[in-house]
Amino acid sequence: MSDAILNIENVTMRFGGLTAVREVSMAVPRGSISGLIGPNGAGKTTVFNIITGFYTPTEGAVKFDGQDITGLAPHMVCRAGISRTFQNIRLFTNETVLENVMIGCHVRRKAGWWEAPLGLPRFKREEREIREKSVNLLETLGLARLADERSGGLPYGAQRKLEIARALATDPKFLLLDEPAAGMNPPETRELMAFIRDIREKFKITILLIEHDMKVVMGVCEHIWALDHGVKIAEGDPEAIQSDQKVIVAYLGEEYVKYAEN
């Protein structure tokens, strides 16, 4: 692979007797929007958890931008430039929209916590910069009017968007989205697709997303991997995946495919 931002090399993840991911390799092209698909329980979220340091793979390695990040703690993975959203939204619900984004800015700051009570100039300047950066980010993403709302009280679509905004606040090079369109109606989904393309351009990042909505996957992804029972069953561009026999079988079930063919 000439220019991959992320290389997953022969990764296996076992939980006791259950093998959630089996010898999966992926090379995510730099600057792309890519997709990871598969039926429920295929191991997609597990792959995300391995990339972001929440799980250490039983076997195999993860390399990001030339650096081996296998087994790195989650906060160090974030510092390296990877950020994500969660399948079940995980916002800091008691905090405002603005504070959620400001928390995302923390990872890039230089001042130590003890400078806060002392009120040193460097600390004050940084506080101002974090606030400005967060306000600007909210404006760019069209969330500015919600800045002072408690994030837990936002409508569902706005919560999803805020989770992406918060992830972007960490200045990532690589963004992982776990089912960003889940629970959205068709107009919201269409808006989300434009949003995803938009942030790739604006922030010059690579995006890998998990999604069950095939309109989203086929509409925005340039490269797709398909998992089933923890095994990679196919890889390619949207057309190739759509016509792949294994993928069709995995999604529709063998019986149904036989039935449809007759």
Place this chain on the structure above:
Amino acid sequence: MNSRTRNTVLNCLALALLGAFIWWAEGNLDGYKIQVLNLIAVNAILALSLNLIYGFTGMFSLGHAGFMAIGAYTCAILILTPAQKEIMWILEPLIWPLSVIQTPFFVAVAAGGLLAALLGLLIAIPVLRLGGDYLGIATLGFAEIIRVVLTNLDFITNGALGIKGIPAYANLWWNYGWLLLTLFFIIRLVGSNFGNVLKAIRDDEIAAKNMGINTFFFKVVAFTVGAFFAGVGGALMGSLVSTIDPKMFAFTLTFNILMITVAGGLGSITGSLIGSVVITVLLEWLRIVENPLVIGSFEIPGIPGMRMVIFSLALILIILFRSEGIMGMREFSWNRLFGRFSRGGDGA
């Protein structure tokens, strides 16, 4: 005048008002009322320190009595005169150099806080490394161990006899001075983006890690800073009541602080202040129920411990009916106060 300068002016005014009040109280209030005012300040310091640990960072800790004990003993030993120490340590003489050291009150209180912080650090690191699920139990155990150690280290603590005649330096000025220092420190910390980081850990630790926050580090920091101010509170408390012994630092003490923090509102600095006023006064007032009650010719004997029963019932009621406490997570702010006035003031 913009709202910033206005707030600075108002803060200075409030400080001046507090100063004037203390000056007036010293000259005009009786000793008992002054003692209650002192207790309010010390309880507020303790509640703020627990709020930092539990309310803002979400770590359920039951070790406050332990930290207070460390602070109280350290401070007491440092402010007693060498002559007093020679007379008082009868089981075993106080070891050198503690037997000859005597420091100013401020230094002694700060030393009490620092030693408590050091112990906080020593228990936080292993327990929080393990994930912190058992922090409540571990800190409770720690506080009990402290008590056992205090009872047995005769050559430092004078064992079960405790320390008497601690100089009563902790007057209104010192107690409210330390309260202001605590407030300043915690407001600055919690009001900054580091405060947001602590709240993030409380709200969702997994998401916080994902945001690049070293949650272990910040939990240790919050716990250690909280332990410091708990030690300060204990140091002041010792000088305030003038007698300390290991029994004084039993779980009830932690429970009282927890009650103040929860009743005021977890995650609200204003709540901790209001809570310490309300609960301290309530606890004093409830002493009545422990005294014998005479109605006509009947005399109902006082029931020792009744105060704590009522107190515990009150805690249960709070948890059932107003679990967020008096303030919830809200804070008092001049801006909000004036915002409300300017909006609501149209008709007036």
